[in-house]
Amino acid sequence: MDNFSLFVVALLAGVVLVVGGMLIALLISPRSLNFQKGEPYECGLPTHGTSWMQFRVGYYLYAILFLMFDVVTIFLFPWSTVVRGLGMTGFVSVLFFIGIMSLGLAYAWKKGVLKWT
Numbered sequence: 001m002d003n004f005s006l007f008v009v010a011l012l013a014g015v016v017l018v019v020g021g022m023l024i025a026l027l028i029s030p031r032s033l034n035f036q037k038g039e040p041y042e043c044g045l046p047t048h049g050t051s052w053m054q055f056r057v058g059y060y061l062y063a064i065l066f067l068m069f070d071v072v073t074i075f076l077f078p079w080s081t082v083v084r085g086l087g088m089t090g091f092v093s094v095l096f097f098i099g100i101m102s103l104g105l106a107y108a109w110k111k112g113v114l115k116w117t
Contacts, residue, residue, distance in 0.1 A: 061113045076094070
């Protein structure tokens, strides 16, 4: 089987699985139409005012920093499983990687991005 045939088979399998899952969910899902199911949920209390309100930019910066360091943590897990096979070069490169991320954290901390007030 050549690469193109393998690609087509994988693509078709993905499409069939996604469409099949959606059809099964549509067929077996319970149907209950009432007014309360259409309302937005906010901690069990009715909503007050409009949902379109502005948030401080600090919340977005905090979320972006969280995602960035979350991705860094995900990169460290595969490294930790093969650290013995990489030798000293792999160890130094990951220390360099962690050092750059630490500098980024120190910069964000110094700029006051991590403060909620």
